[in-house]
Amino acid sequence: MTRHREILVGVVIVAGVFTAVVGTLWLQEVTLGRGTREVEALFDEVGSLMRGNPVKLRGVGIGRVQSIAVEPGGEAVRVRMRIQEDVELPADPVVILAPESMFGDWQAEIVCRTVYPQFDYYEPREPEVLGGHALPDITRLTAAADEISATLTVLTARVEQAFTEETAQNISLAIDNIQEVSERLRDLVEVQAGAFVELATEVESAVVELGGAARSANLAFQKVDEILGAPGTESLLEDVQATVFNLRELTQDLGSTAQGAQVLVMHADSAFVRLDRLMAQIESGEGAFGRLMADETLAIRAQDALRDLQALLEDFKENPHRYVRLSIF
Amino acid sequence: MKTRFLLNPFYLVGRSALDTVAQIGRWGGLAMDTLRALPQVGTWGRLLPGQMARIGVDSVPIALFIAAFTGVVMALQASYTFTGAVPLYFVGTLVGKTMILELGPVLTGLALSGRVGASIAAELGTMRVTEQIDALETMAYDPAAYLVVPRVLAGIIMFPVVVILATATGIAAGWLTSLQLLDMSTPEFMKGLRLFFLPWDVQFAVIKSLSFGLTVTSIGCFFGFTTRGGAEGVGLSTTRAVVVSSMVILVLDAFWAATLL
Amino acid sequence: MSIVLQDVHKAFGSNQVLRGFSLEVHEGETVAIVGQSGTGKSVALKHVVGLLKPDRGEVWVDGVNLGQLAVERLNEIRRHVGYVFQFAALFDSLTIEENVGLGLRRIPEMTEKAMAERVRECLALVELEGYESRFPAELSGGQKKRAGLARAIATQPRYLLYDEPTTGLDPVTTTVINRLIMKTREELKVTTVVITHDMESAYLVADRIGMIHEGVIRFMGTPEEVRACSDPVVRGFIEGKPELLEGAG
Ligand SMILES: Nc1ncnc2c1ncn2[C@@H]1O[C@H](COP(=O)(O)OP(=O)(O)O)[C@@H](O)[C@H]1O
Numbered sequence A: 001m002t003r004h005r006e007i008l009v010g011v012v013i014v015a016g017v018f019t020a021v022v023g024t025l026w027l028q029e030v031t032l033g034r035g036t037r038e039v040e041a042l043f044d045e046v047g048s049l050m051r052g053n054p055v056k057l058r059g060v061g062i063g064r065v066q067s068i069a070v071e072p073g074g075e076a077v078r079v080r081m082r083i084q085e086d087v088e089l090p091a092d093p094v095v096i097l098a099p100e101s102m103f104g105d106w107q108a109e110i111v112c113r114t115v116y117p118q119f120d121y122y123e124p125r126e127p128e129v130l131g132g133h134a135l136p137d138i139t140r141l142t143a144a145a146d147e148i149s150a151t152l153t154v155l156t157a158r159v160e161q162a163f164t165e166e167t168a169q170n171i172s173l174a175i176d177n178i179q180e181v182s183e184r185l186r187d188l189v190e191v192q193a194g195a196f197v198e199l200a201t202e203v204e205s206a207v208v209e210l211g212g213a214a215r216s217a218n219l220a221f222q223k224v225d226e227i228l229g230a231p232g233t234e235s236l237l238e239d240v241q242a243t244v245f246n247l248r249e250l251t252q253d254l255g256s257t258a259q260g261a262q263v264l265v266m267h268a269d270s271a272f273v274r275l276d277r278l279m280a281q282i283e284s285g286e287g288a289f290g291r292l293m294a295d296e297t298l299a300i301r302a303q304d305a306l307r308d309l310q311a312l313l314e315d316f317k318e319n320p321h322r323y324v325r326l327s328i329f
Numbered sequence B: 001m002k003t004r005f006l007l008n009p010f011y012l013v014g015r016s017a018l019d020t021v022a023q024i025g026r027w028g029g030l031a032m033d034t035l036r037a038l039p040q041v042g043t044w045g046r047l048l049p050g051q052m053a054r055i056g057v058d059s060v061p062i063a064l065f066i067a068a069f070t071g072v073v074m075a076l077q078a079s080y081t082f083t084g085a086v087p088l089y090f091v092g093t094l095v096g097k098t099m100i101l102e103l104g105p106v107l108t109g110l111a112l113s114g115r116v117g118a119s120i121a122a123e124l125g126t127m128r129v130t131e132q133i134d135a136l137e138t139m140a141y142d143p144a145a146y147l148v149v150p151r152v153l154a155g156i157i158m159f160p161v162v163v164i165l166a167t168a169t170g171i172a173a174g175w176l177t178s179l180q181l182l183d184m185s186t187p188e189f190m191k192g193l194r195l196f197f198l199p200w201d202v203q204f205a206v207i208k209s210l211s212f213g214l215t216v217t218s219i220g221c222f223f224g225f226t227t228r229g230g231a232e233g234v235g236l237s238t239t240r241a242v243v244v245s246s247m248v249i250l251v252l253d254a255f256w257a258a259t260l261l
Numbered sequence C: 001m002s003i004v005l006q007d008v009h010k011a012f013g014s015n016q017v018l019r020g021f022s023l024e025v026h027e028g029e030t031v032a033i034v035g036q037s038g039t040g041k042s043v044a045l046k047h048v049v050g051l052l053k054p055d056r057g058e059v060w061v062d063g064v065n066l067g068q069l070a071v072e073r074l075n076e077i078r079r080h081v082g083y084v085f086q087f088a089a090l091f092d093s094l095t096i097e098e099n100v101g102l103g104l105r106r107i108p109e110m111t112e113k114a115m116a117e118r119v120r121e122c123l124a125l126v127e128l129e130g131y132e133s134r135f136p137a138e139l140s141g142g143q144k145k146r147a148g149l150a151r152a153i154a155t156q157p158r159y160l161l162y163d164e165p166t167t168g169l170d171p172v173t174t175t176v177i178n179r180l181i182m183k184t185r186e187e188l189k190v191t192t193v194v195i196t197h198d199m200e201s202a203y204l205v206a207d208r209i210g211m212i213h214e215g216v217i218r219f220m221g222t223p224e225e226v227r228a229c230s231d232p233v234v235r236g237f238i239e240g241k242p243e244l245l246e247g248a249g
């Protein structure tokens, strides 16, 4: 045992301990010399938040989630976050939990309540504890789109059976509603846009287009009177069917992975191209609803169907979360 | 005759089960002797640094070598598996998590069971068959204090150190691979690395490697001590030490995963 | 009466080696044990230092029964016993100097300087000066044996046990070792047990010679008595006639 070997043993041990300690601190992003403090928030539920997820303020990481525990009594969930001491929180701060990306990692973002007034935050009784809200994630959004697509399918099925003047008016009303729904959908998307930017932009532009299409459809249906008796109904209906089929595929794709994003956009594109063509046809006076109007029973059934649809859409406007949840679980 | 032939498998199973239990009992005996020898600091204290150098320092190159290549391969295979579907920064997550939790401790443990366990078994086995251990005893030395304690202590102290260095090397190799071959950026890799990291992971790895150090050295000592016969017996002990300590490492690995994670 | 083995039985598995082995070695006396190889001479000697425990029978050393002795007490006795192993059993990882000094380290009042002095003395005694920093692997068989002897006498023990100290050595070295055995006996009044095959050595160094056969002492007596013994087993052994041993049973 020479002195040289003994020194070597010392060097290796010091290197090992140093690596372990510094590595751990570094991976934890603990910045030595800078203090941290704890912030607590209460939520109705916390989605897929996990210990160790980042805490952000204006998109900047300022700490990590320390612990997540259901309150005694099960009324709420308490989330403890350790953040940098010198970071100043905004006035009237609340915490929004949302996915950071499509892959299950969530984040807690501290924001000012007035920026996102639309959410119902949990209201804690303790003054120093923040209120919070967990956003629905992408699967919920997908489910909403699915719902709309299903409604559109019903709509087309009914359209195939009857298309009266009254029906046309109802349709225009329904499309009004679709427009509103799509705007809500867009809001939902906007809320999450910060995180999964790419996908969200696609969904958002799709929804905007859906809204635009609905508006032009609205205009078109005002001219429905004028186009009664015009030829080409079959091709028109085929177009509607194809459009709905595309919409359906689109919503299915929303549910699959990011790889599907491109396909999804392509589907959306062709859907709207077809919808555009449909509207153009209606506007130009092609197609005829006369034959459909001749059958009274059909007309009545069509009106019933449209009433159903309308009730459905009204309800969706009132309680979007109900549908969202139902279709997930 | 026929029934005896038929009963042979049962005999063999029973025989080997009893042998195994007896071996464990004898190992326990040596463990007790070793514990009893712990207060004899005067005897083993002088020998500990040498064993730490042999068991720890000399094992660093092989451990780092294995870890570095594991890190490279893991980064490449992760990126191959993730093609398109999962963002590349998960390469960092995979390399980091598996290196710290599993591959760092276990691969190092297995490599050192070959390097350290075999050399201890061969050395002590030779000492046994050439009566050097008897000679120690006649000179009023406690063989457990003189031979076993310094080796086992050195294993317990140095294994975690070697594992930590190996793990860090593996992660660094994975990072360099991501940078050079996968076209990832450093922040991307770091993001993945930090994503699910918990300080507990490191403690877990240290606990695991402590137990591996204890396993490899004590099993090496045990088979060395119980060596019978000449050179052939030494060879047999060496092989057994490696095989048994590798198996125990894997069993312990599963045990820790089940109890501590 | 300083070394007593009384009706010692020892078996390894089904191999019954000692079957009632009894031996008494008096203070200051030198006893040689002779016998064919494999008859249990080494096994018997190992009982004296507690390396083996008898299945049956008793072992007394220095007036102490080794039977249920705690390790600490046993080590106390071992400090006064020097054991020369058949194949030297030097520690491979230590130099000759460290090998010889290892026993001295156990003595609390021993200084490094006194230790080095004593090691040099012992190595000089076995004519191994200049080999201090060699490792055992760098020594010949005879040199190893002498180093083992130096190690055994280094602590100035009151008992010396030699297991075949001259087997396989050239005649000159054999004489050196025989003289050494006699010298230590005379100078230090050491109680000695020598295992040997070599009747010449036995006649030379021993006060009494015992012959082991089939696990027991077949005959015990002074060299003159051994020379005069008419037991065919003893005669067969000392004259190297296996047929006599066979016939005796
Ligand atoms: N530790 C042991 N384990 C099993 N058998 C042993 C052991 N030591 C000695 N023996 C057996 O005991 C017998 C006597 O051996 P030993 O005393 O070495 O003979 P020798 O008289 O030549 O010194 C031999 O058959 C040997 O195989």
Ligand SMILES: [Mg+2]
Pocket: C041, C042, C043, C086, C163
């Ligand atoms: Mg022998």
